[in-house]
Amino acid sequence: MSKPTHGALEAELKLRDEFFSTVAHELRNPLNALHLTLAGLVRAQSGPSPMGPDQVVARINRASTQVLRLSKLVDDMLDVSRISSGRFQLQNEEFDAVAVLRDVIERMKDQAEPDQILLTMPPSLILHGDRVRFAQVVSNLLSNAIQYGERKPIGIHLRADADRVRLSVIDRGIGIAAEDQERIFERFEKLGKESPNVRFGLGLWIAREVIGAMHGNVSVSSELGKGSTFTVELPKESVMAPSA
């Protein structure tokens, strides 16, 4: 095996630095929210007019939401490490994709507006593959739709034909500039001047890697100011027998 060149090593180090910078920034927001929530709770309960039990529980639930965000970021970092080093494996089990979708939506409903998420799917759709990873991809796509969906309705469509399963997550939010639509799937990329400060974190890169390992693909169509549609396509045969 040949040694990497000085230039290749420098490029790798630069990528690693950008990765740390991206992750640090992603960690700061939930950390700040968690800190403020707890500090606000302590301030209120130490003052002359402490809050009632219901309000205290509501604050603790908000703190818990931020802890879960942090936990997901750590999971994403570990996934990047596993995928990058080839230590990534898929499970093969039978599951109902509709049940998985409903479960993900139930867990994320507090992040969305009431009745914001509209479902179009069959009563049941049995797949063979990695249930947890499928749920992770759905969660990543839905999380982005909520974050950048401008509180407008989000559609989730699941359908299958003879040889394909297709899942679409559709928002009517801020959209993504044409020149950024491929870059959002990269691990370390920041978007260009047409979509400044839009941060997809690591989720889309992980989603594309996971679906790719199932011989499928993830794509986006989007227009600035009008919204985005992320589509996951899985060939039925590959879903039946994933190989990682």
Add this chain to the structure above:
Amino acid sequence: MPDDRHSATILVVDDDRGAMEALSDILEYEGYHVERARNGLQALEYLQHTRPCPSLVILDLLMPVMDGWEFRMRQKEDPELAKIPVLVVTAISATAGIDAVKILHKPIDINELVKTVAMYCH
């Protein structure tokens, strides 16, 4: 709620829902009325269409659609809106080019936040 409720309105501009909720909880507990915007454009539209103006704007910098720098530039183009003081809260250290009555870096010190807000909201 504390007994000494204020009548002042504060506009909080932040795209991070967790940060927005945490800030709003604190300010509302202190007795302020809080309005919310998820980016600079929403904030600008709120200010252009709402009277009386809020006593203070609490502004994040890195936001999609319109960031904090552009919001400040557009705010200052309107003499009436330019009078509203702006408190910046940000996770980044590179805050060059932004002018504000104060810049607080995340994680925010709650005592400093409450003290600063009280200076501009009577």
